[in-house]
Amino acid sequence: MISVTVEASGIAVLSWDMAGRSQNVLNAESCQMLCDLIDEAAADGAVKGILMTSAKRDFIAGGDLEWLSATDDAAVLFERVMRLHRALRKLENCGKPVAMALPGSALGGGLELALAGHYRVAADNPKARFGLPEVTLGLLPGGGGTQRLPRLIGIQKALPLLLEGKRLKAADALKAGILHAVVAPGGEQEAARAWLHDAMLAAPSERVQQPWDVKGYKVPGGAVASPAVQQAIMAANALVHARTWGNYPAPHNILSCVYEGLITDIDTGLMTEARYFVQTVLSPEAKAMIRTLFFSMGEANKLAARPAGVPQQKYTKVGVLGAGMMGAGIAYKAAQAGLQVVLIDRAQADADKGKAYSQALLEKQAAHGQGTPEQAAALLARITPTTDYAQLAGCDIVIEAVFEDRALKAAVNARAEAVLGADAIYASNTSTLPISGLAEASARPAQFIGLHFFSPVDKMPLVEVIVGKQTSAATLARSLDLVQALGMTPIVVNDARGFYTSRVFSTYVLEGLAMLAEGVAPALIDNAGLQAGMPVGPLALTDEVSSELIHKIDRQTRLDLGAAYQGRPGHAVAARMVELGRIGKKAGQGYYDYPEAGKKRLWPGLAEHFPRAAAQPDPAQLVERLIAVQAVEAVRCMEEGVLTTARDADVGAILGWGFPAFRGGPLSEVDRDGAAAFLARCERLAASHGERFAPPALLRAMAQSGKTFYGA
Template sequence: MSQSNESRETQASHATHGTIRWERDADGVVTLTLDDPERSANTMNAAFVASLTEVADRLAAEADTVRGVIVTSAKDTFFAGGDLAELITAGPEDAARVFETGLRVKKALRRIETLGRPVVAAIGGTALGGGFEIALACHHRIVLDAPDCRVGLPEVTLGLLPGGGGVVRTVRLLGVVGALRDVLLEGRRLRPAAARELGLVHEVVTTRDELLERARAFVLAHPESAQPWDAPGYRMPGGTPADPRLAQVLPSLPATLAQRTGGAPYPAPRNILAAAVEGAQVDFETAQTIEARYFTELVTGQTAKNMIQAFFFDLRAVNSGAGRAATAPTRPAARVAVVGAGLMGAGIAHACAAAGLDVVLKDVTHEAAARGKEHSAGLLAKALASGRTTEAERDAHLARITPTAAAGDLAGCDVVIEAVFEDQALKEKVFEEIGGAVAPDALLCTNTSTLPVSRLARAADRPEDFIGLHFFWPAERMPLVEIIKGERTSPEALARAVDLARRLGKSPIVVGDARGFFTSHVIGRFLEEALAMVGEGVDPVSLERAAAAVGYPTPPLALLDRMTLGLPRRVWQEARAAAEAAGETWRPGPGAAVIDRMIDEFGRPGRGAGAGFYEYEEDRRLRLWPGLRTHFAREDAAVPFGDMGERLLFSESLAAVRLLQDGVLTSVADANVGSLLGIGFPGWTGGVLQYVNGYPGGPAGFTARADALVERYGRRFEPPALLREHAAAGRPFHDS
């Protein structure tokens, strides 16, 4: 071979096509390495779409010299999915562009898939959404069994559906029911072993070297590989919708879907179901077009924008530690004292131990503290039975928890988390007793949901190290921690609290000190509004159904029962005492009389007593108490069904705007994430402030609707001045 020919061969074997590197070895095996030079992660942006099209064209043109293809990545993750920054800006006017771009991606992947040569995905890191759709277009999928590696199609959790052929291919791989149940409607992020068990991947390996070795071995051993659905005699698992067996199941799917969503306005599950069923009845190419149309509808709609903003951008900001000062030093916790071994304290201790922290769990007696440790033992027993942990991991976890009744055993603890009953005097006593036992510079945290942190800090010698750390029950499972800054909390203490919450795997939001802070205050408005409607004579069944129809996971009367009706009454009594002590006039909410009658007149204080707004049998909720209709409901209660749901949503969003106006909230992301992860604000809204942004007409439309609610239902719906400013300027609520 001449020098010039050798040079041309070298150039042909190694090339870069935008975000994809091409390398062909002496055996004709082409390795496509996904590597966007402008990003830390590969995404399905315009540059990648162009690169993918160029590579597909080249593979088709040089098919005679290609023995097979390996698709891998140079990034820590295989491929991060769609470019959400691009998707969130697409409006109805962009529908044609979105649709054509989607078809362009599908066409390129289909050309590679039908090349007539083996195509292998060597997945060395997480492949979610568009990344896993690329893998599904490969004939063989091999995944590295790394601890943080996940694969799947989670688009439904962002209000979308897989738009790169994911619906079409999973339906043909697993069948309509299997694809919907196991992949598409849940949006699960699967570990490699679980993905292999479902049949989504073929091999799981333990090293990166083995990943590429196995990929190359498959290529060399399967010279004419193809997808199952392109093979002669292919039959869809479970049959097509024309099959009598599947035809019997299909009519139940919409009802099942409605039950899952409670009738709330989540268009993505509906579109996924439609794309799956319709696409199963036609050829592959037509199914791809159907998928693209349903995808375009979602991308250009408002719900996906709400959910992308909240569950990606806002959540990423919160989880990155945006609430702490960037200049504050990092000081990892090592030994944590949890004081109070009830369900909340035991759950906090479990979460700390799970994060690798040594925990001293203190209560008034050793027996009570030991019962708190048994809570962890019970949780770990279930995890062991389900294969989520090992005996060695269980034993190590339990060894990190030391139950005690002696304050002296807290010596050396650099963090204290007090988790006793919600009583100010009791909490103050705890900090007085342990102040000299823990490390002299220990971070002092109180797990309170309503009590002002600055007042509690007076019982501590070091108010600058004192902070609120509000966990949500069950603490070991709930993903949110609300961090409350006291008047004298230092930036260093705040940074330590944020870092601790992140170490525990929680999302930390940071709020200012006020009665109820953010989450308890806002959910209080939700419950008060529901009680107000009961007092107005609204049918209780309609009220609970209206809450479900707008997406609340637990309707208000059921939630009140679970909390016990005495809790809001006690909170109101404390608020009244505080207001009167400050010389202010106390005005009870419109629902206070309902709570008083339920407790004092009817003796129905909630689920714990077996009688509340609902009837119970052995702690199992049966039905709404018929007496609600007898004693409260009125036929002349003229509240339209749609107004019921909107009143609940508006009560919380307006409260959040007021807290932002008053400085209790300082971050829009904190408000949205806190409302979604902490108090069950409906996910389709994107959170309490994104709901304002996404309301028809934006903040101006929301303000106009609030003014209409004022006219009909009272001054509590009065838009705050900050909301009117945003409405007048046409400015949505976003962090700068």
């Protein structure tokens, strides 16, 4: 796990190489061994200096979240953290120089361990990243990161790294002062040894110390009490609240660690960090985020839903039908993954425009110093824009991304299948039309599947994989292989109108429109959405997707379902906005006005068409409705078999439409309340606002049995 070699020079080399893992992590076994080895090296008179490194491509990936989540005992967690703190303090104060040779990434606990060394040298590895990303999982650094990093580079420089979880390249970490040197790959250990030899020759009175242990030490850039730092902390606190609405404890606790810790000595600061760390780990927000964003997303990315027994599909050539923004984005992701892409549209100019989308993305990346001209040229060379369906010959899969029109989709399906090989898969990127119905136009429905990408494809990592009534297990397995090859995250759902993501996402938007019809102030509605944790308020979001689209989908649903159709109050509001010609942002007018110069602003005319009620509701009531309406619809999707796992429900919600991460997803929200409490909430809301909140039978059964989506 950690091998030890004491060289003739007196340097003890501690090399991390955890068996059975692709990456080194801090867990019960490795922390125990690390603490023991530090004790031994500090006490061994033959050891004059310590070099810590890794035999793997990276140094340490961070803490093992399974170990972290294994107990709810605050005292146990606190002692674990403090034991590591004591060991690292012994490492940096044992009187022997300590160098860290980092062959690759050092993230989270890995960087915190490296910061306890007196000298850090990294390989110039283009894939290596250095940072403290714990906040992205609802946590804070618990290995001294909130104390050592600001003491090393200054509070003002450290706050963005701690609060945003930024991951720096080696050159940027060197510039920030986190690293002492960056050398050619393979030379980091020799560079560390050279520094150690010089340090070992120093007189006892000149022995190496950490900056914060030197008498007279001052925090770079100013102490906490300095006016500039006080202003920076106040600004950071305001920014955190503006971004999170107080929903995420981690960033606020990080600020508290920095503020409280740096007005004391480092040992007291480390104890302060340990207390806040335990408090944060045990918070429901952190537990929900870890479960969904780490464990569940990890399972999805490892294709947990892939049917067994199907050989892995290796893709070389992909066809994309439709070169609009969606099709162009899919073509870019496929070419980025090294696949040959045939991008087809009705006119050559349209196909060329679709390829130009990739060129624009690459030019933007180049402007930020990402990629080389050669890499960009190679990616573009893999995309063939054309109107000729014959060029689809040899494609392993074709992804249709044309307009949401059944006749058009059937027409392009027929033209593509006439060219495709017998084993090729045909996938539709539809976001609302049932896959089984579209597959009726196919000559091979067993090889027909839905692959719902999200716009913009280059930024949105989710793919909703929709299994039709006749889709084969092999087609599902092979389609998941494609999603993995594209570097994206899949969820698997069964066929239904709106599938899962579009269906549940629409409830948020429509509930906001219903509130408007009730007379709730527009600003209050959108601020309630933000307060709930959604990235955009429902009215602003409706403008983004357009009232026209909502109205078209509702009209088509009404026609398709006939007497079985059940509308929502928000549909009438969308229809009225279409009548008024205020269809959304693309038209320059919707619930908001979009002046050419200046920021968008709510349309004053809303009060005329949707008069405000004399008494306005408490924002908390609106927050409750906006979240509950999504959660209860997700439960219905589970009940109907559209969803088969809570994992896919929650991962899909967070990645697909921005359901608040601190809630863990709509089914995590139900579990956090408990089925009985959520049932009572739904019954109360249904009595006040209508059947859309009516609890499904599944929820009643769970409340009676005490079962949860993630537990018993």
